[in-house]
Structures are given as C-alpha cells and as structure tokens.
Amino acid sequence: MRINWGTGLVIGMALFISFIMFFIITMSTDKKYSYDLVAEDYYKKELQLQEDIDAATNEAELKTPVIGTKTKAGYVLQFPETFNPKNITGKVFLYRPSGKQLDFDIPIELSTSNLLIPDNRLLDGRWNITVNWEYEGKKYHFQKAIIY
Known part of the structure; x- marks a missing residue:
C-alpha cells in the first residue's frame, strides 16, 4: 500500500x-x-508593599544597618549597637525558594545586639532572609538573599 x-x-x-x-x-x-506559589496571599502582600518600601528607606538611613554573617554556629544578624536590644521587636522570615515546607519565622527577642539563626535550621542552598523590625515606633525592613 x-x-x-x-x-x-x-x-x-x-x-x-x-x-x-x-x-x-x-x-x-x-x-x-x-509547584507552589511564592506566597499564598500575594494580593495582600502587594498592598503592603509601600509600607515595606518606607521601612527599607528607614533601614538605609541608619548609620549601621543590620548585617548578616555566616558562622559555624549558624547565621548571625547583627542589629545596630546604638539601639537598646530589649526595645527591638519584630520577626525574621526565612524563605526557601526550592521548598515551601522549609520556610520558617523567628520572633526577635534580643538581650544583645545579635540574633543567631541556628545552623540546624538552615540547609545548604539559597535562602531569602526578610527582617521586619521596629524600634521606638519606627519600622525597619531588611532583606537579603544568601547562599548558605
């Protein structure tokens, strides 16, 4: 055929x-x-964007902003030493782009100007760290992508 x-x-x-x-x-x-969405409530987060921009501007105006460094014990966030650590409130959000189940929050409760994120909570790879904190009524926003 x-x-x-x-x-x-x-x-x-x-x-x-x-x-x-x-x-x-x-x-x-x-x-x-x-695949998971980056955020389930992304419309709500979009509405809060201007507040985050203002807080990031406040962070940029600091003489000594938040500094993050990797150590053997974990990841250390160092807040300005000129601020009283007991008056700093807020939360640290760690976002893992490769898996939603690894994301977690840590409340900020300081006795010194350093906050340690333990090594056992952080797997090797990329993390996005977002620190929303407040000192004496003024809001600050720190955000950084790290490879741990």
Whole structure:
C-alpha cells in the first residue's frame, strides 16, 4: 500500500497533536510537576508593599544597618549597637525558594545586639532572609538573599 504526501502530512500532524496533548495532560495532572506559589496571599502582600518600601528607606538611613554573617554556629544578624536590644521587636522570615515546607519565622527577642539563626535550621542552598523590625515606633525592613 502506498501513502501519498497528503495522507502522510495528515498522519504526521495527528501524531504531533497527540504528542502535545499527552504532554499537556501529563504536566497538568502529575503531582510530581506541582509547584507552589511564592506566597499564598500575594494580593495582600502587594498592598503592603509601600509600607515595606518606607521601612527599607528607614533601614538605609541608619548609620549601621543590620548585617548578616555566616558562622559555624549558624547565621548571625547583627542589629545596630546604638539601639537598646530589649526595645527591638519584630520577626525574621526565612524563605526557601526550592521548598515551601522549609520556610520558617523567628520572633526577635534580643538581650544583645545579635540574633543567631541556628545552623540546624538552615540547609545548604539559597535562602531569602526578610527582617521586619521596629524600634521606638519606627519600622525597619531588611532583606537579603544568601547562599548558605
């Protein structure tokens, strides 16, 4: 049996469309290819953006801003030493882009100007650290991407 070029073209197009449909259905239904959103409540976070920008501006105006360094014990955040550590409040949010289940918060409760994030809480790889803190009614925002 001989197939002419028109029939071959139709068969080729049908096979291509079948492959594409198989690929789309597999990618949309298989749990292995499921990815988390960066944030579940991203609309709410968008509304808070101007407040974060103002707090980041306050952070930039400090003579000694928050400094983060990696040590053997973990990751140390050093707050300005001119501030009374007992009056600093807020939280540290650590975001792991590769897995939502690794994200966590740490409340800021200081007795010295340093806050240690323990080594056992941080896996090797990329982390985004966001520090939202307040001192005497003024808000500050520090954000940094690190490779731990």
